[in-house]
Amino acid sequence: MTIKTDKPIIFGNKPGTGRSVKTAFFHGLKKKCPQCGKGKLFNGYTKVKEACASCGLDYSGQQADDAPPYFTMLITGHLVIPIALEFKRHLDPPLGLQFLIWGIVMAVMIWLLLPITKGGLIGIQWANKMHGFSDTGKDETIYDLANNQTNETT
Numbered sequence: 489m490t491i492k493t494d495k496p497i498i499f500g501n502k503p504g505t506g507r508s509v510k511t512a513f514f515h516g517l518k519k520k521c522p523q524c525g526k527g528k529l530f531n532g533y534t535k536v537k538e539a540c541a542s543c544g545l546d547y548s549g550q551q552a553d554d555a556p557p558y559f560t561m562l563i564t565g566h567l568v569i570p571i572a573l574e575f576k577r578h579l580d581p582p583l584g585l586q587f588l589i590w591g592i593v594m595a596v597m598i599w600l601l602l603p604i605t606k607g608g609l610i611g612i613q614w615a616n617k618m619h620g621f622s623d624t625g626k627d628e629t630i631y632d633l634a635n636n637q638t639n640e641t642t
């Protein structure tokens with residue numbers, strides 16, 4: 489699909505929204521509300537609360553879906569695999585021991601990173617008014633920005 493427009497396609501902060509991608513992203517990484525940075529984002533491990541207890545932001549618009557596990561695996565793999573290969577090259581321990589060590593290391597990293605990446609992604613979604621985080625409650629996509637109209641179908 490090709491989008492033809494005279495207006496620039498905007499990535500990052502939308503002008504005039506008052507929503508900073510950087511601030512919302514870091515609030516999310518700390519598992520806090522992307523808007524105020526005070527209220528908790530999750531109930532338990534990664535279950536998103538219905539709303540912020542501090543500012544009342546409705547979290548139901550988030551659609552992190554499969555992105556947090558994807559980025560968690562991407563980060564974990566890029567950190568652990570090179571270390572595991574160097575470990576194998578220099579020490580060459582038995583294969584069973586390597587599976588045990590790196591299996592545990594990766595499981596712990598994934599367990600620690602998943603809520604952090606999910607929080608960060610929800611922060612980015614909120615800052616860009618994606619999905620249900622727009623002022624109108626409708627999804628505002630890049631296509632909508634380019635055509636300066638709201639998406640009536642979502």
Ligand SMILES: [Zn+2]
Pocket residue numbers: 521522523524525526527540541542543544545
């Ligand atoms: Zn809040």
